[in-house]
Amino acid sequence: MNFSPVHFIAVPLFAAFLIPIVGRFSKEAVKLIPGLVLLYLSYVAISLYPIALQKPIVEIIAGFKPPFGISLYFGPLAAFLVTMVMLIGLVIWLYSYKFIIREPLEKYYMLFMLVIAGATGIMITGDIFNMFVFLEITSIAAYSLTAFLRDKDGAEAAFKYLLIGSFSSTFYLLAVMLIYANTGTLNIADIAAKMQTVPNQPKIFIMILFLVGFGIESELFPLNGWAPDAYSQAPSPIGGVFGGIVVKASTYAMMRFAFVLFNFHSMFELILVLGVITMLIAEMSAMRQQQIKRMLAFSSIGQMGLIMIAFGVGTDASVRAALFQVFNHAVIKTLLFLAAGYLVFHSGSKKISALDGLGHNKPITSFFFALGALAIIGLPPFSGFWSKLYILTSVAKGGFLASVVLILFSGIIEAIYYLRVVGRLYFKKDVSQDNVRRTPISGLVAMGILAVVILYVGLYPHQIIDLIKPAAHDLVDKAAYIKYGLLH
Amino acid sequence: MRKATAIIILALVGYYFLSVFLTVPFGEKRNNVGQYYLHNTVRETGAVNSVTAIVVSYRGFDTLGEVTVLFIASLGLGAILFDKKGKKRRLQHASLIVRVGAHMLYPLIVLLGAYVFVHGHLTPGGGFQGGAIIATGVLLMFISYRSFETSHKALTYIESIAGMTFVLTGLSGLIWGNSFLQNVLPLGEPGRLISAGIIPIIYIAIGFKVGAELTGLLDNMLKTIKSD
Numbered sequence: 270m271n272f273s274p275v276h277f278i279a280v281p282l283f284a285a286f287l288i289p290i291v292g293r294f295s296k297e298a299v300k301l302i303p304g305l306v307l308l309y310l311s312y313v314a315i316s317l318y319p320i321a322l323q324k325p326i327v328e329i330i331a332g333f334k335p336p337f338g339i340s341l342y343f344g345p346l347a348a349f350l351v352t353m354v355m356l357i358g359l360v361i362w363l364y365s366y367k368f369i370i371r372e373p374l375e376k377y378y379m380l381f382m383l384v385i386a387g388a389t390g391i392m393i394t395g396d397i398f399n400m401f402v403f404l405e406i407t408s409i410a411a412y413s414l415t416a417f418l419r420d421k422d423g424a425e426a427a428f429k430y431l432l433i434g435s436f437s438s439t440f441y442l443l444a445v446m447l448i449y450a451n452t453g454t455l456n457i458a459d460i461a462a463k464m465q466t467v468p469n470q471p472k473i474f475i476m477i478l479f480l481v482g483f484g485i486e487s488e489l490f491p492l493n494g495w496a497p498d499a500y501s502q503a504p505s506p507i508g509g510v511f512g513g514i515v516v517k518a519s520t521y522a523m524m525r526f527a528f529v530l531f532n533f534h535s536m537f538e539l540i541l542v543l544g545v546i547t548m549l550i551a552e553m554s555a556m557r558q559q560q561i562k563r564m565l566a567f568s569s570i571g572q573m574g575l576i577m578i579a580f581g582v583g584t585d586a587s588v589r590a591a592l593f594q595v596f597n598h599a600v601i602k603t604l605l606f607l608a609a610g611y612l613v614f615h616s617g618s619k620k621i622s623a624l625d626g627l628g629h630n631k632p633i634t635s636f637f638f639a640l641g642a643l644a645i646i647g648l649p650p651f652s653g654f655w656s657k658l659y660i661l662t663s664v665a666k667g668g669f670l671a672s673v674v675l676i677l678f679s680g681i682i683e684a685i686y687y688l689r690v691v692g693r694l695y696f697k698k699d700v701s702q703d704n705v706r707r708t709p710i711s712g713l714v715a716m717g718i719l720a721v722v723i724l725y726v727g728l729y730p731h732q733i734i735d736l737i738k739p740a741a742h743d744l745v746d747k748a749a750y751i752k753y754g755l756l757h
Numbered sequence: 758m759r760k761a762t763a764i765i766i767l768a769l770v771g772y773y774f775l776s777v778f779l780t781v782p783f784g785e786k787r788n789n790v791g792q793y794y795l796h797n798t799v800r801e802t803g804a805v806n807s808v809t810a811i812v813v814s815y816r817g818f819d820t821l822g823e824v825t826v827l828f829i830a831s832l833g834l835g836a837i838l839f840d841k842k843g844k845k846r847r848l849q850h851a852s853l854i855v856r857v858g859a860h861m862l863y864p865l866i867v868l869l870g871a872y873v874f875v876h877g878h879l880t881p882g883g884g885f886q887g888g889a890i891i892a893t894g895v896l897l898m899f900i901s902y903r904s905f906e907t908s909h910k911a912l913t914y915i916e917s918i919a920g921m922t923f924v925l926t927g928l929s930g931l932i933w934g935n936s937f938l939q940n941v942l943p944l945g946e947p948g949r950l951i952s953a954g955i956i957p958i959i960y961i962a963i964g965f966k967v968g969a970e971l972t973g974l975l976d977n978m979l980k981t982i983k984s985d
Contacts (some may be wrong), residue, residue, distance in 0.1 A: 275936075280939060285920075287917060292915070329935075330934060331814060332939035333801075375840045376832055377836070410829050416833075450781040470777060
């Protein structure tokens, strides 16, 4: 049996079904299984990568050729994103190993693995209804993980997320219904080929439904009310999962649809404007936050706005810059959430003011947080510098000078609130009493890996750009997507 | 004022929705994948029930996902309502008539559920419906007998083994055939109980899984009082 993209779905599902039985015998094995699965899938992703670069892998499910059956589309873009998701998932698992001590452990690991499987499914499926199923898997697992700590705030955040998220899936489903009614097919490549036969009124309506559906999950203003609560109430590693994996999956879906199905000008302009508004409002809200995880959540929304701006410009260079930022944001924001998790744990409070002087008491965790903060602001020599630079130049070349000014302006706000926290860590007197508890090795290793990636990409950005070029091409080239997707 | 604005916006959105959905032709014969399924189901899958063939065979991958969605819903509820000490149901006193009636109906309901999912490829219904019928039977017992308990251990095993059966059936297609979830068994004679290849296997697994999951969900939601 050779490796194939369906492993990304089948293996984690099998493991998730297996865990309850294993859990009856050994708790340690339950903790190990997700790590082994993610390790295996990272290996699969890396070994499929060169094949996907030559020609997109289109895998048929159940032996029925598209458009009659479901197919998976594993092109350079999917390979790039899936590899990223698997490696970040692996790091977050490593961090969770000692961080999550609350029962029911096996349910945490099952939900964790399923949320990753669902997000991967969104990225590799070539079928629009199949994507709905994976969207459901991802979001329902995300709701439960938000309330995993079983406190009042968590329940409230999860309920909010559930209500808004249900809107997202309902709108998406309505859009799928209209598409099927108008084109008679569910295969994305087939729909793309038939999209020009659809009259304008339903087409625009479908576009709006998709935009709302994915806008909710991609945290676009004004649909992102769920995000700050969900990020701050969920266990810290899950904040990383949301920012690094879940949001990226729906951003992928939105972009794929924008380029393949609704390839007209006003769509991109709309995304650009929404991106600018999202970024400005989120960065200004982040400035006012008193709690560190809420601040990171708003910063995450702001970064999504930045990514949307770059996608909205719609040129080859800007799409590349956007994908680079997707990668950087996934890595850096995960590091920030993981570090913040232990900072909150050590200071005993979610408040920023409780972090005073923690840099002396807990030097390594604080160092990782500071490194992440400097990287996300976009200081050289970290990876965030390059992607922000590329975004700025590509947006300027696209002729959107006002957006450039606004990006720089929000960059300054971002620098202020991040540096304020870093300053508190290092230049205030130590007030914490926690000298006993240490950050466990697994947590430090997890953060260390991410920090090394940030530095490495910052010093050698061309290695990652070589991978992004074919991925961006895969996203932009509609004709190739139709050709390969329908196996012509 | 706020309410009035909300109503006006809702009316506008509703009008827009309606005007778009009214353009969708209903019940027309058109040249799309639906027609292909109707004409080729029996030949390609061996199932005389085309709905089942589409759900389990043509779009079996979606069904695997849907099974997982239900699994996550039950899992998530279990995680949120988790209590180390265990909980018990609120006191209930069903009358003698209800109790005797429930006792007589319970095995019949379970039998009907099993019939529905075993014959999923022949008659209307299938794994999801059969599983739901079984769970209603258990619910009837829950509300009639305060002391009626289901074994959580057994439910866990049924759920897990049924889920793994589905995935392994899929993987067998990858091993002995060309693709995941591909049929590797002989199709048999359409209309017989043992026909349609892997469809009955998958539907029986789904039936067990859905039945166990919904039972677990009901059990979790009915147990609201902390036991000491």
